[in-house]
Amino acid sequence: MGLDMYAFATRTAPAAPVDFTPGESQELAYWRKHPNLHGWMEHLYRAKGGTAEDFNCVNLQLDGADLDALEHAVRSKSLPETSGFFFGQTDGSEYDDDLAFIARARAALARGEAVYYTSWW
Known part of the structure; x- marks a missing residue:
């Protein structure tokens, strides 16, 4: 048991930025027990109108501005x-993986795909 976190790319545009059912998707990233990233994503989910009581097994679309903000937060360790x-605990070893995900996500957006985050705990 624990926090499993995923990012995916899909060619099917989500109907809404949160709480959508994705189309066929390709995994861009997987994290195991990186709660600080999960907390950042939950703040974004709420800002985009997400209302699920638990931020678990819900989908959150990420756009270019979101990736810019995430990169800033990762690089500034904020x-x-x-x-x-x-x-679990974020220990800083995730830094390079976070930046690699952001690069892959930007490439997916450049191909016209949608990018989203989800988790299961």
Whole structure:
């Protein structure tokens, strides 16, 4: 058990920026127990109108501006301190993987694909 986090690309445009059912998707990234990134994504989910009580098994579309903001947060080491049952701890070793995901996500957007984040805990 624990926090499993995923990012995907899809050619099917989501009907809404949150809480949508995705089309066929390709995995861009996987993280295991990186709660600070998950907390950042939850803040974005709420800002985009997400209302699920638990930020779990819901989809969040990421656009170019979101990726810019995420890159800034990663590079400045300002992802919000986040904790939860079975979430583990962010330890800083995720830095390069986070930046690699952002690069892959930008490439997917450049190809005209949609990018989204989801998690399961």
